[in-house]
Amino acid sequence: MTASIQMAGPRPEATFHVFRGDRTGGDLRTYRVPVTEGMVVLDAIHYIQAHADGTLACRWNCKAARCGSCSAEVDGRPRLMCKTRVEEFAGRPITVRPLAAFPLIKDLVTDVSWNYRVDREIPPFTPPPNDPGPWKLYAEDVARLFEFRRCIECFLCQDVCHVLRDHGGRDRYFGPRFMVRIAALEMHPKDTVSRASLLHGKAGIGFCNITKCCEEVCPEHIHITDNAIIPLKERVADEYFDPWRALLRLFRGPREPRGT
């Protein structure tokens, strides 16, 4: 093994309570980790793996807040472990738990596969046929898409969403991540498909009651509620609750999605 903690002299240490367990149950276990300058929680998890217990499971990839893999609940708050500095806790013990909204696999790893199944249900980007390009798209026409396309799919917003977390609403609501996804598609100037019926139906946008918890945890600072969910709700309202449109639908029958 590498140099023990004692040999390193009077280095400061931090105490971590890390959830250990699997589908059969588990509890918090305590680890002491030497602190280095600028250390993040993910560094501490790696230290524990290398020096105390190689079976401690967590996900991570880029370690630069770019891939959205190392999501966990640090002191009860959904965070990216690679972006959460140890100094922030000023010497207090730090508790690290897996995301609560998803089924546990082991330790800090949860089964997030539901998100990938939801993604498949969203009709993809559909440009007009016979429009080979190169396209002219002006900065002002695509500017609002960039915010949505910054999403790194860390699923922290899904974790904190009341509908998914507290009410087990995965059968009713796609969650904030996929509202952002749908907004990026719906607002693309070249897209020809309407996802209003999906939003109104299976995607369950009506279940969001705009508490904005998702915005608070987004590491990319996406204004999920204001810029994605509310405009989409307006679209759905226009489509389904506008009395003139309702009358039109009565005569015309339900409208087919545009462009199909």
Added chain:
Amino acid sequence: MAEWYEAHQHDVVVIGAGGAGLRAAIAAAAAGASVALVCKSLLGKAHTVMAEGGIAAALANVDPQDGWEVHFADTMRGGQRLNDYRMVEMFAREAPERVYELEHWGGVFDRTPDGRIQQRAFGAHTYRRLCHVGDRTGLEMIRTLQDKAIHTGVEVFMEVTLTRLLRDGDRIAGAFGYLREDGRYVLFRAKALVLATGGWGKVYKVTSNSWECTGDGCAMAYEAGAELMDMEMVQFHPTGMVWPPGVRGILVTEGVRGEGGILRNGQGERFMERYDPKKMELSSRDVVSRAIYREVQAGRGSPHGGAFLDITHRGAEFIKQKLPSMYEQFLTLADVDITKSPMEVAPTIHYVMGGVRVEPGTGETTIPGLYAAGEVAAGLHGANRLGGNSLSDLLVFGKRAGEHAAAYTRGLQAAPRADEREMEEERRSLERPFHADGGENPYQLHEELQAVMGEHAGIARTGSGLAEGLQKILALQERADRLRAGGSLLFNPGWHQCRDVRVMLPLCEAIFRSAIERRESRGAHWRLDCPDQDPAWGSKNVVVVRENGRMKVTTRPVPLMTAALARLLEPKA
């Protein structure tokens, strides 16, 4: 009888779900093949997501003088002409079409004032050529490809580690490995395999690469008898973060220099004037990395052994718009506001130019039915890759490999058969760490391996240092037989690490043996004992192959450019 493994059957199995794997899977599925895409992590997390600066393609949207010919010449010069010129030609010609295709699949790039795809300057590209979205181009690319792939009928398998390629006689028959979630073993029967497993930057400690970059595909191909080429060519990116220690090596995009960033040494001098007064900060990566290294060696480094990269003169608004991830990264991880202070940077291992030797147009390796594309494949970048050329590489050769793999499967009479004995052997080998008494800690061994690579196969090399490094790696290989793991097969990083170390060691050996062989300095390969380029070596690629259980080193002639293409490289009168 219940099988001890889970089995799947597809025409084409693509291993790796970064840009090359996704593009290959889309191409193979579009060609009518049944396709499995196997990722080591979750979908969309592969290392492509970390690409920042842009995709190099001669669209000529900003500089109308640009064209595939100039891109060809820049790439050949950057690679010090060790590149396979045939690959470079296809690459330069096809890259623009591949970029426009991304746009049609929903990718959104920054725009020029007249509504076209914006392009930025980058190191050693003659014209502004990199199509980009701020500094998160890789995310845009992987998400776009991911969305396309899941709607093109590609079956995705996440968090699967494949450890062995299976053959039926000469031909590929499939791949075997395990599911990370619960250690269940899995067999993918396939008529053709596409390796798109990326590089092996994790053999170094200071690297921009993630845990995944252990070179699984390259190591498996080598084990199966494929030829590896240019393994000595390992790229240092000039600008990685250096402080605090936990972030050492994390990439600082070349886009910072592309947008006007200036490098200064610890004494405030703009030192690139001494090394490349013409291109300055936008010289090729090998040149800038060596320059920083030399400044530090001469005692003119920054406080933590690097240089300063300053973009403050472009103003806060511009920086936050064009380099938002860099701004956030330095602010949250290093407490540095890059709109007000310079960044401290130093070279970091970023990319491997070498890899599995492939046929230029098809991506077929020396094993029938085995294809490779992207970083795992050799040939396109020669002795040094230009920034931005990787993302277009993934698209151009991912598509080609996927198409040719699909075409190959159509020509097969009978599906190849996987040999169950090989799988049982592999399972025993995988589980050996659970039975090792008092054996080696895989994390410790990985650290030692990285220390050897950093000391002996770093930015400046010598013949004697390389020879010493090789001996140390061979000694580690023996110790790797005694790796130990605790716990069960259930999502077990320690157990996985045992496998990773065993995968990386032969690649380290290949780097050393190839670097010892090339007795000259060229591109990324800098030998203090042979400091000059040797024209005799300029016409040879170093190749390693496994023969009778040992690594054999040979050379192959670099393909000779046609006269018409060679003229593109002549200096203008």
